[in-house]
Every structure is written in structure tokens, then in C-alpha cells.
Amino acid sequence: DSQMTQSPSSVAASVGDRVTISCQASQDIDKYLNWYQQKAGKAPSLLIYDASHLERGVPSRFSGSGSGTEFTLTITNLQPEDFATYYCQQYESLPPRFTFGPGTKVVVK
Amino acid sequence: VQLLESGPGVVKPSETLSLTCNVSNDFVNAGYTWSWIRQRPGKGLEWIGNLQHDGTTDYSLALKSRIDILLEVSQNQVSLRLSSVTAADTAVYYCARAYMGYCSGKTCRNWFDPWGQGTLVIVSS
Secondary structure, three states, X not given: OOOOEEEOOEEEEOOOXXXXXXXXXXXXXXXXXXXXXXXXXXXXXXXXXXXXXXXXXXXXXXXXXXXXXEEEEEEOOOXXXXXXXXXXXXXXXXOEEEEEOOOEEEEEO | OEEEEEOOOEEOOOOOEEEEEEEEOOOOOOOOEEEEEEEOOOOOEEEEEEEEXXXXXXXXXXXXXXXXXXXXXXXXXXXXXXXXXXXXXOEEEEEEEEEEEEEEOOEEEEEEEEEOOOEEEEEOO
């Protein structure tokens, strides 16, 4: 069974802080790693695709990097609206399956 | 494009759960891949399955024996049927459009966007 890991599972931060979230894929997925943001009580929304490309409308304080199995999401100058849970997601083709990481919750310090 | 899920809210154990995803501002048979994803209370996201525009389906191995995803072209909807439900199937169910692109090695370019707002299903007698 495919497993992704994320660390930390939770991070306490203040407005203006820099937050870094790590994600490890279960196998080499090239650059095809996506990040989603889920605010409380809402559906997830695509934040970053292809490891580093910001979805339209996503502020530039969000950035992503990595390839292969190791990926990072960074939020610089954390804003009040950024307190949410962040999920990474991968796809494997044999057999076809999508897997999400367990999530990282960004909470108020 | 906007997606809106709907369903019964409560389903009895052992029965079949049926959900629909209404697609607005686009056509369900316009060459896309449609997905269902669920989230148990307080838990993470779990991919359930995909339906490609050509009718090809891919299902989670854990749920494969119990699920069907169908295109209802005349209604411009995507439906999910999950049989023999138990309390473990209690979750918010989301539909999403999946982008599937270039493949390299054992993976492909992909993402889920947009997502519907989700519909809560409680399995209870």
C-alpha cells in the first residue's frame, strides 16, 4: 500500500512567520507532487501543482520545491488566512492510484 | 466549472450509498476525468476512484469491490454508488475534476481541481 509522509503533523506559528512543511512520496514521482489547502469546514483547494507551480490566484508567499521523493511547501510571512491544513498528493500509475499525505495543520501559536 | 455534490445524508448499514455530482458551466463528457474523494470525520483525504471520459474507471483497491462511478450525460452529472456501507463509510464525500497529463516512469502529471463543496454521509441505523 502506498504511503506518503508529511512532517510535522502540526505546527504552531504566528502571523509573519515562515513555515516549512515536508512531504515524502512513496516512490520517485519526478516533479508530479501537488499541495492542497483545506480551511476548517471547507473543501480542499489546489495550491501548488508540479511541485513548484502556484495555482492561479495563490499568493506568492507560498512556494514549493523538490523532486523525486522529497518535497517542501514553504509559507513566508504567514497571514491569518493561511491557518489551515495542508496536504500533499501523488499519483502512481501501476496500479493507478492517488494518495494524499496525512496532512499538516498550521495553528496559531 | 462548478461542482455540487448531493446525497441522502443518512444511509443505513448494509445499504447502498448513492451520490451525485452536478457539473455546471461545462460538460461531463468533454474529455475530463472525474474523481470522488472522501474524508472521514477528523481524518485526512482518501481517494475513492476516477472515471475517465472514455468510460475507463480506476478504483481504490480498498473499495473496488463495492464502488461504481458513472457518467450521467443527460443530467450532466457524475454519480457514485457505494454498496454494503458500514459506519466506516461515514465521511464527507467530494467530487473533483482530475487533470491527467504527461506520464513519466511510474507516475503522470496530475492534480485535482476544482473540488465540490462536499456532502456529508452518515451511516447509521
